[in-house]
Amino acid sequence: MNEPWGHDEHLLRVPLGTREDDEVRLQRIHDEIERGFDALHDVEDGVSIFGSSRIPEGHPWYELCRETAACLARHGFSVITGGGPGLMEAANRGAADVGGVSVGLNIELPMEQHTNPYVNRPLHFHYFFARKLMFVRYARAFVIMPGGFGTFDEMFESLTLIQTHRIRHFPTILVGSDHWRPLIDWIDNDVAVDGLIGAADKELLLLADTPGEVCDHVLRAKARQRELG
Numbered sequence: 001m002n003e004p005w006g007h008d009e010h011l012l013r014v015p016l017g018t019r020e021d022d023e024v025r026l027q028r029i030h031d032e033i034e035r036g037f038d039a040l041h042d043v044e045d046g047v048s049i050f051g052s053s054r055i056p057e058g059h060p061w062y063e064l065c066r067e068t069a070a071c072l073a074r075h076g077f078s079v080i081t082g083g084g085p086g087l088m089e090a091a092n093r094g095a096a097d098v099g100g101v102s103v104g105l106n107i108e109l110p111m112e113q114h115t116n117p118y119v120n121r122p123l124h125f126h127y128f129f130a131r132k133l134m135f136v137r138y139a140r141a142f143v144i145m146p147g148g149f150g151t152f153d154e155m156f157e158s159l160t161l162i163q164t165h166r167i168r169h170f171p172t173i174l175v176g177s178d179h180w181r182p183l184i185d186w187i188d189n190d191v192a193v194d195g196l197i198g199a200a201d202k203e204l205l206l207l208a209d210t211p212g213e214v215c216d217h218v219l220r221a222k223a224r225q226r227e228l229g
Contacts, residue, residue, distance in 0.1 A: 032127055036105075036134045039123055043101065046078040046138040047218055050154045051087025051145030053113070061087060061176070064211070065145050066094035068175065071211035072143075072218060073100025080105065080139060082131075083122060084113045087145045092118035103138075105131050136161065140225060141171045141218045146179050159204050163197075169224040171217050177207045 040046075049069060055061050069079045069091040079095035081088040083104025095102040096118040104119030108126050115122045125131035135142075135154065142158045144151060155174075161167045174180040184205065192202050208214045 029127060029130060032125060032130045033133065036123060036125075036130060037137075039121065040103065040134060040138045043078045043080075043103065043138040045076055045140055045222065046080045046103070047072050047141050047143055048080040048135040048139040048154075049087075049091040049143045049145065050082070050147060050151045051091070052147040052151065053082075053084045053086035053088060054148075055086045055090070055146070057090075061146055062090045064175065065090035066097070068143065068211040068214050069094030070098045070100075071215045073098045073102075075215055075219060077140070077218065078103060078138075080135060081119075082107065082150075083115045083119050085116055087147065089116035089118060091145075092116055096120060105134055107131055132157065136167065139170075140222050141173060143173050143175060143214055143218075144180075145175050159201075162204050163201055169221055169228065171206050171221045172204060173206045173208050173214055173217050175208050175214060177209050180205075180207060 049065065051061070051065055055065075065087045071094075073079055073095040078101035079091050080103040081091045083092070083106035088104070092102040092104055093116075101121060102119050103121045104115050104123070106113060106115045106122065106124050107128065108124070115124075123134070125134075132154070136158070142154065144155045155172060158167075158170070158172045162170055162172070174184075184207070187197070187205070188202055191197055192199065206217055208217060
């Protein structure tokens, strides 16, 4: 676990902060990213799964997420989540159920978030951007379950990285077409029609309703990534 830091050190911008403060912060950022690289260097085929922390066991989304992660793990993919409860727990649980690698990238929050018990490779982060780097660096795809602002953040960041060619042939898969359909319709009928994105950008989001459909999308992406290097 990272050492506890003072209140001011949790802020990205501290008024009248000194150059010495920035040097300490830079070293901590470096150390946090280096720890992540060291811990995950052997994860070649990861899939990052995002979703709400508020969905309990027994909910249809929880069970769907668990089954999806199990399907991915059976195909040799490491499952990467934020390490917390809800759908993160479901994904880690599904991977662990079948003996897969179950990564949890936990983050320090004002209301402490404990790593769920199904993570078999835990990492702890203070900086959101360091954590988000790991989600992308070691993944071949993003799987987006229903969620809130944090899930939206990861989804739209992945789309921006794909749109700007920072990552290639990297699917962003929305699970649950009924849930996500209003967003897709808004993108198609408002954002695209108003010229705010290109026609091809509409195709960056994929829909899936079953674990098999998710796995098929990810397997196709992996083959394409390896083919094109």
